[in-house]
Amino acid sequence: KQEVTQIPAALSVPEGENLVLNCSFTDSAIYNLQWFRQDPGKGLTSLLLIQSSQREQTSGRLNASLDKSSGRSTLYIAASQPGDSATYLCVSGGSNYKLTFGKGTLLTVNP
Amino acid sequence: EPEVTQTPSHQVTQMGQEVILRCVPISNHLYFYWYRQILGQKVEFLVSFYNNEISEKSEIFDDQFSVERPDGSNFTLKIRSTKLEDSAMYFCASTEDRADTGELFFGEGSRLTVL
Numbered sequence: 001k002q003e004v005t006q007i008p009a010a011l012s013v014p015e016g017e018n019l020v021l022n023c024s025f026t027d028s029a030i031y032n033l034q035w036f037r038q039d040p041g042k043g044l045t046s047l048l049l050i051q052s053s054q055r056e057q058t059s060g061r062l063n064a065s066l067d068k069s070s071g072r073s074t075l076y077i078a079a080s081q082p083g084d085s086a087t088y089l090c091v092s093g094g095s096n097y098k099l100t101f102g103k104g105t106l107l108t109v110n111p
Numbered sequence: 112e113p114e115v116t117q118t119p120s121h122q123v124t125q126m127g128q129e130v131i132l133r134c135v136p137i138s139n140h141l142y143f144y145w146y147r148q149i150l151g152q153k154v155e156f157l158v159s160f161y162n163n164e165i166s167e168k169s170e171i172f173d174d175q176f177s178v179e180r181p182d183g184s185n186f187t188l189k190i191r192s193t194k195l196e197d198s199a200m201y202f203c204a205s206t207e208d209r210a211d212t213g214e215l216f217f218g219e220g221s222r223l224t225v226l
Binding site for chain 1: 115146152153154155156159167169202214215216217218219220222
């Protein structure tokens with residue numbers, strides 16, 4: 001059974017700082033790896049989707065990497081802004097879109 | 112931009128009552144899903160649905176739960192007799208392409224509170 005773990009559980013940084021969120025998963029036989037953002041009381045917004053054959057994806061200030069062999073993914077956020085404050089979820093994709101979610105990292109970017 | 116919509120945003124019900132949560136997936140999507148998130152816990156898979164039948168379901172999705180696509184636009188989750196532990200945020204999601212490479216789009220969720 002796939003398990004997804006995210007470290008740290010919470011992170012507080014000053015505005016402008018670069019930061020890395022870490023994710024590990026136990027079963028490397030994944031179809032893809034996604035990073036979602038969840039704002040309080042809101043739905044899930046997909047940030048980046050990395051296919052199993054890819055090593056990284058970039059979107060604006062975000063860069064996500066995937067190392068299937070070691071069961072790790074990272075989300076790098078450059079020049080963080082207060083609007084980046086949210087919970088970031090690492091999600092592994094298996095067959096039939098049976099996604100396995102991590103518990104998330106709660107990010108607070110202080111002005 | 113097309114989006115998945117869910118209603119109601121919040122429902123409060125008494126234990127033992129039936130609840131129906133509604134979802135309107137993105138119009139050209141063919142695969143539909145329900146996930147739930149109990150407060151403070153991980154998002155969990157409930158069920159996937161394609162071609163008017165369940166493709167896969169988790170152990171959480173017991174006989175109290177059912178899903179239906181009653182018309183061309185709605186996708187519903189019914190909980191027949193709610194329990195306290197059913198209190199959670201329920202997320203609907205849809206995707207166009209079942210090939211396990213596409214992007215899953217989530218709605219904003221329906222918060223269910225069982226008293």
